[in-house]
Amino acid sequence: MPKIVDAELKRIELAEVTWRLIAEEGFEATTMRRIAERANCTTGLVTHYFASKDELLLAAVERGIDAAEKRRLYLRNVAPGLPVLREFIVTMLPLDEPMRLHWQVWISLWEQAAIKPMLAKEWLRMTEFSKTQLRAHVDDAFRRKHLQQYIDIDLQTRTLYSLIYGLALDVHHKDRAWDKMATNVIDSYLRTISTPMHWNALDLETSTAS
Amino acid sequence: MPKIVDAELKRIELAEVTWRLIAEEGFEATTMRRIAERANCTTGLVTHYFASKDELLLAAVERGIDAAEKRRLYLRNVAPGLPVLREFIVTMLPLDEPMRLHWQVWISLWEQAAIKPMLAKEWLRMTEFSKTQLRAHVDDAFRRKHLQQYIDIDLQTRTLYSLIYGLALDVHHKDRAWDKMATNVIDSYLRTISTPMHWNALDLETSTAS
Numbered sequence: 002m003p004k005i006v007d008a009e010l011k012r013i014e015l016a017e018v019t020w021r022l023i024a025e026e027g028f029e030a031t032t033m034r035r036i037a038e039r040a041n042c043t044t045g046l047v048t049h050y051f052a053s054k055d056e057l058l059l060a061a062v063e064r065g066i067d068a069a070e071k072r073r074l075y076l077r078n079v080a081p082g083l084p085v086l087r088e089f090i091v092t093m094l095p096l097d098e099p100m101r102l103h104w105q106v107w108i109s110l111w112e113q114a115a116i117k118p119m120l121a122k123e124w125l126r127m128t129e130f131s132k133t134q135l136r137a138h139v140d141d142a143f144r145r146k147h148l149q150q151y152i153d154i155d156l157q158t159r160t161l162y163s164l165i166y167g168l169a170l171d172v173h174h175k176d177r178a179w180d181k182m183a184t185n186v187i188d189s190y191l192r193t194i195s196t197p198m199h200w201n202a203l204d205l206e207t208s209t210a211s
Numbered sequence: 212m213p214k215i216v217d218a219e220l221k222r223i224e225l226a227e228v229t230w231r232l233i234a235e236e237g238f239e240a241t242t243m244r245r246i247a248e249r250a251n252c253t254t255g256l257v258t259h260y261f262a263s264k265d266e267l268l269l270a271a272v273e274r275g276i277d278a279a280e281k282r283r284l285y286l287r288n289v290a291p292g293l294p295v296l297r298e299f300i301v302t303m304l305p306l307d308e309p310m311r312l313h314w315q316v317w318i319s320l321w322e323q324a325a326i327k328p329m330l331a332k333e334w335l336r337m338t339e340f341s342k343t344q345l346r347a348h349v350d351d352a353f354r355r356k357h358l359q360q361y362i363d364i365d366l367q368t369r370t371l372y373s374l375i376y377g378l379a380l381d382v383h384h385k386d387r388a389w390d391k392m393a394t395n396v397i398d399s400y401l402r403t404i405s406t407p408m409h410w411n412a413l414d415l416e417t418s419t420a421s
Contacts, residue, residue: 027326029239105325112322114383115315116237121383128381153399160396166380167373171338173324173331186370189363193403 012050015040016060023061024102028109031057055113059123062110065103066127072099083147083191083199086138090187093131093165095172096180104169132162147199157194164190222260225250226270233271234312238319241267265323269333272320275313276337282309293357293401293409296348300397303341303375305382306390314379342372357409367404374400 018040022031033054037044051057073092079085095101114124136158142148148157168183192200228250232241243264247254261267283302289295305311324334346368352358358367378393402410 025326027322030326105322108318108322108380111380111383112237112315112318116235116240124383156395156399159392160374160400163374163377163381163396164370165377167375167377170318170321170376170380171373173321173334182369185366186373189366190370 008050011046012060013064015047015050015057016064019057020061020064020106021102023058023109024105028054028058028113033057055117055120058106058110058113059120061106062123062127065106066131068099069093069103082142082145083195084203086142086147087187087191087203089135089138090161090165090191091184093169094183094187095169096183101172104172108170132158135162135165142195147196148194149196152194161187161190218260221256222270223274225257225260225267226274229267230271230274230316231312233268233319234315238264238268238323243267265327265330268316268320268323269330271316272333272337275316276341278309279303279313292352292355293405294413296352296357297397297401297413299345299348300371300375300401301394303379304390304393304397305379306393311382314382318380342368345372345375352405357406358404359406362404371397371400 015036019031019036022035022039026035031054033044033047036057037047040047047057051060069092073089076085076088076092079088093100095104110120110124110127114121136154139148139154139158139161143150143152143154164187168186171179171183188205225246229241229246232245232249236245241264243254243257246267247257250257257267261270279302283299286295286298286302289298303310305314320330320334320337324331346364349358349364349368349371353360353362353364374396378396381389381393398415
């Protein structure tokens with residue numbers, strides 16, 4: 002294997018180890034030494050790839066985002082407009098273990114961003130990215146007339162985004178009742194901005210039971 | 212001053228110092244030593260009052276909640292029902308520096324709760340408390356018929372709560388445009404569940420300009 006690929010793989014491995022450690026033990030406990038231990042290498046090797054814990058945190062978050070994107074590939078086969086908008090939102094919620102861990106790491110970045118300008122810039126860049134994705138789905142559903150035509154797309158994107166974030170923060174309730182409630186909050190809101198015809202066409206009775 | 216009062220004051224002082232340190236420098240950097248430095252005392256004195264950083268974190272969060280409650284006393288003079296519901300929600304948003312710092316500390320507790328069962332219990336207890344407060348306001352507005360009578364009070368409380376939390380996580384944008392947007396998100400949502408008469412009676416054009 003060429004050296005350059007090897008180096009890239011090592012970076013990815015370290016980012017994944019960091020991701021898991023932050024999610025399981027918290028950002029504070031995730032020291033360079035713990036990361037090296039878990040990755041079966043020396044602390045020197047870790048610092049060779051990442052100069053600081055902040056850089057590792059960013060790499061871990063990026064890995065989490067990449068993984069979430071991969072798990073979202075099936076959305077390509079979901080009907081466009083309202084159906085894919087709803088499904089996209091559901092994939093952002095912490096309804097399974099990988100997404101719960103993802104939110105864990107994501108909020109660690111949030112916390113660090115409050116005290117470190119470099120991380121604040123990255124946080125803003127990353128949230129803008131996911132907000133833009135959500136907005137594209139809202140916009141598409143709107144242009145297909147699956148959403149009420151009097152809505153303000155920016156305001157609705159902001160509202161949906163805040164709902165998702167707020168629900169995600171509620172992740173410490175880890176039970177099925179919570180999952181159902183979170184989906185209900187999203188659905189009852191989406192319903193108010195959808196046209197009745199397209200909302201009913203979602204046929205949620207069937208899909209949420211699956 | 213009797214010793215017992217003295218001890219209580221010292222606890223409060225340490226909690227406040229911790230609160231400010233977490234908000235300004237993050238939970239990780241807030242060591243017992245930093246707290247002692249800021250409070251002009253020995254690390255031994257800090258550990259005399261608080262056995263661990265986790266206990267200090269809880270005390271800091273409690274102080275933040277108490278302070279927020281005090282700043283909310285004026286709500287007693289706001290008209291009951293929809294007006295006080297809206298105002299209560301606005302007081303939860305990070306629209307000024309104390310509330311921004313409060314959210315900072317609050318989310319630190321969230322992060323620690325993910326990895327420490329004792330803190331998870333406290334987090335759930337505290338969120339239940341503020342959810343109950345919000346629900347009481349929603350319920351009152353509903354019983355006064357300021358809200359649409361077909362709404363599900365629990366679902367609406369959950370939705371509003373999630374919106375507030377989601378907006379609060381957006382705190383790293385610190386500009387007036389954000390403040391206006393956050394208030395807009397809340398208002399446009401509250402409007403959909405209010406009766407038009409009571410919504411219009413809020414006369415928001417005047418109050419938001421003030």
